[in-house]
Amino acid sequence: MRYSFASRTVSLLSSPLRQIRENARLNSFISLAEELPAQELFPVKLLEEAAQDVLASGPDVLQYGEPEGFRPLREWLIAEWENRKNAMIVPSQVLLTTGTQQAIDLVVRLMVDEGDSVLVENPTSPGCLQVLSMQGARVIPTVSDGNGLLIHNLEQQMKLHRPKLLFAAPTFSNPTGGVWDLGRRQDVLELCRRYSVLFVEDDSYGELDLNLKRGEVHLPSLFALDDGGRGGQVLYIGSFSKTIAPALRTGWAAGAAPVIEGMTVLKQLADTQSSTMNQRLLHRLLAGPPFSWHDHLALLNKEYATRLKLMLELLKRPLWKEVTWRVPEGGMYVWARLPEGLDSAILLKAALPKGVAFLPGGLCTAGKEGASYIRLNFSHPGRDELFLGMNLIGETIAEFTARS
Secondary structure (H helix, E strand, O other), rough: OOOOOOOOHHHHHHOHHHHHHHHOOOOOOEEOOOOOOOHHHEEEEEHHHHHHHHHOOHHHHHHHOOOOOOOHHHHHHHHHHHHHOOOOOOHEEEEOOOOHHHHHHHHHHHHHHOOEEEEEEEEOOHHHHHHHHHHEEEEEEEEEOOEEEEEEEHHHHHHHOOOOEEEEEEEEOOOOOOEOOHHHHHHOOOOOHHOOOEEEEEEEOOOOEEHHHHHHOOOOOOOOOOOOOOOOOEEEEEEEOOOOOOHHHEEEEEEOOHHHHHHHHHHHOOOOOOOOHHHHHHHHHHHOOOOHHHHHHHHHHHHHHHHHHHOOOHHHHHOOOOEEEOOEEEOOEEEEEOOOOOOOHHHHHHHHHHHHEEEHHHHHHHOOOHHHHEEOOOOOHHHHHHHHHHHHHHHHHHHHHHHH
């Protein structure tokens, strides 16, 4: 039988991500492409103990729960926001989701009709672009510098396109690891108010601060500047996938009650609810002791800062001499610009047979300029893998530049 798939699925079915993931299952393959944390830093023993406690509490842990998610975990998040993020919220403003990807999918389904304009920080998360494409949104890339979106350009786009949403990650974005300054956050929020645009704040990497001297002083989220979502202009999205373990598939969204209510209704159509048992397990771990959330984050940031330092040293080697990059302030990636005229998708095809992969920049951008960039993950590979993987990619780049 010849199947007639929806036209929007074509790009997903032909995405190089599928080939990368298939190769990544091979023992000898090195992937610097995927969004993977360091699995040796997962709190495995403590999660095992938490699972035993949760299962010992009775059979109701295996029953259906609230579609909004396990209430004690939502209350833990509320307390954490109040203590560390200066945002006062209530349970009706929080929805637990199956990772950040589902949170993005739900808000797009709720807000965006086919053909609606949506502004995105450029570059941005590949998952965000995929969801918008599947919904038939008209994706408009926004211009930014080292401090955030350019205000004059953003206002012109809002006037011209009348977008429903603006997607961005002000703190340690995927893929650049950049961070907006306070003034730019305030100015963007004011524009969203003026033009009635919902700002979707992706803070998936917000806890991964690679500047160890920064300490506990963090710039406020736009969600906090928006009076904990009560201003109605910001939907905040977070996740435990990058800080605890991806397999728990626990993310969350927080915002104005009507938006969260609408997303909850759609979530019940999608999967009824996310795993209550996983949420109970996670809450048991976070409630501690012996687990300390803040100590765990400090451990992650120290280790990732060390791995980033190694990657930056490898980028200084002769094989990478024509490649440029900006040092990320947080997150798990280096966003690097290739030598003039070298296409990242073509480079990937040459690198895969060598047993190594990176993410071509075109998957992270709404425009064509992404072809000149690659995203390199430094959090997942061990020291030896990082050395070998960077050498293999560098050799592949050198082979192309030698021909020109």
